[in-house]
Amino acid sequence: MKERTQKTESAGERVFAPAYLWDFRCDGSACDSHCCRGWRIPVDMASWERLARLPSKARKAVFAKLTEKEGTGWETRHDKNGACAFLGKDGLCRLQTTHGEDYLPDICDSYPRVSYLFSDFVERSLALTCPVAARLALLSESPMRFEERTVPARRASSAVHPPMEAQRIGKKMCALQLRMIAILQDREKPLRLRFLHLGRFLAALEARYGNHRLPRSEGLAACAENVKPDAETRARAPAYMRLRYMAEMLAELYEAEEDYTAPRLNAFASVLAEREEESEAALHAMHGHILENLAVNELFLRLYPFSCAGGFLANFKLFVLRFRVAEFPLLIQAFAKGAPLDEETALLMLGRIMEKLDHNRAADGLLKRHAAEDFYEMDADGTLSFI
Numbered sequence: 001m002k003e004r005t006q007k008t009e010s011a012g013e014r015v016f017a018p019a020y021l022w023d024f025r026c027d028g029s030a031c032d033s034h035c036c037r038g039w040r041i042p043v044d045m046a047s048w049e050r051l052a053r054l055p056s057k058a059r060k061a062v063f064a065k066l067t068e069k070e071g072t073g074w075e076t077r078h079d080k081n082g083a084c085a086f087l088g089k090d091g092l093c094r095l096q097t098t099h100g101e102d103y104l105p106d107i108c109d110s111y112p113r114v115s116y117l118f119s120d121f122v123e124r125s126l127a128l129t130c131p132v133a134a135r136l137a138l139l140s141e142s143p144m145r146f147e148e149r150t151v152p153a154r155r156a157s158s159a160v161h162p163p164m165e166a167q168r169i170g171k172k173m174c175a176l177q178l179r180m181i182a183i184l185q186d187r188e189k190p191l192r193l194r195f196l197h198l199g200r201f202l203a204a205l206e207a208r209y210g211n212h213r214l215p216r217s218e219g220l221a222a223c224a225e226n227v228k229p230d231a232e233t234r235a236r237a238p239a240y241m242r243l244r245y246m247a248e249m250l251a252e253l254y255e256a257e258e259d260y261t262a263p264r265l266n267a268f269a270s271v272l273a274e275r276e277e278e279s280e281a282a283l284h285a286m287h288g289h290i291l292e293n294l295a296v297n298e299l300f301l302r303l304y305p306f307s308c309a310g311g312f313l314a315n316f317k318l319f320v321l322r323f324r325v326a327e328f329p330l331l332i333q334a335f336a337k338g339a340p341l342d343e344e345t346a347l348l349m350l351g352r353i354m355e356k357l358d359h360n361r362a363a364d365g366l367l368k369r370h371a372a373e374d375f376y377e378m379d380a381d382g383t384l385s386f387i
């Protein structure tokens, strides 16, 4: 492993990624140094050791801004405004400007990149909790493109190993992802039908091949074609039941934070039920590309259908539930205001929800539990009639 990593680092690495990745530049002035405020920033052991080897004066200055947490290692201190102690008034990181990016902890070196280390390539995309990444990934009106490039290697310790099942299918993983993405980007259909198509496709694949003996690209295409919903297909239950489910889910997720109390959301659900199609159509007409990009980015970033245990269909249920939880507040706002939110506010709202889902283990666990239990006996069609 060590040998392979060293070779990769000197020769560059093959990266399969959405094309927007290459345009990303961290810009603290565009996001008010979003990722350096309010978070505890852990310092991994390898980075701590690099910092400990700095010359004495520099080392003392650096360690004055670190603190040791009992049982959990080291992290950066906060200043009185809750920002990382290394963040300068100009929005730049003093650790980086003084000592260079080699001295950044792994988390700062990688964020907002999420990298999966396969045996002979890396998959990489950007987390949407970074506002600069979210703009790049979500605002493009053209379908998100994916490509492979050989680029200078990043620090290998910042990447994670994908689950064993994904490792095992190797390069077929990319073919599977591209097929799922093509389904989500089929703009001839409304987004709901694309989700239905995706669910049926994954269920059919799982039933026929299991989750580790996948066909080649042509076989995947044929399987997707066989389960294509026709234009007449509808994927919804009585609207009030669906909306009420989402409202309760959101209230639970936000633990009755001001805007998302259960009574308030349920009241919305009951009136929204009468005009749901209209509000959804208006939302998708204005922000359809943002929602499609969100779905595609999440699908890739979380390595579906290997994001959770339980098989392809279980992963599909989690994928849809996470997406709906992100979309639902936009739907409520579109209804409440009589028109969809402007692009900036929609992006801000999505960023806030992604933060909740990415950084709050309880919220993540809650969604996984709901996805596994509430639709346990349902197929893709049944699941989509509720979420």
Ligand code: SF4
Pocket (backbone or CB within 6 Å): 025, 026, 027, 028, 031, 032, 033, 034, 035, 036, 111, 112, 129, 130, 131, 132, 133
């Ligand atoms: S990584 Fe993103 S959120 Fe963090 S400072 Fe850079 S642009 Fe801002």
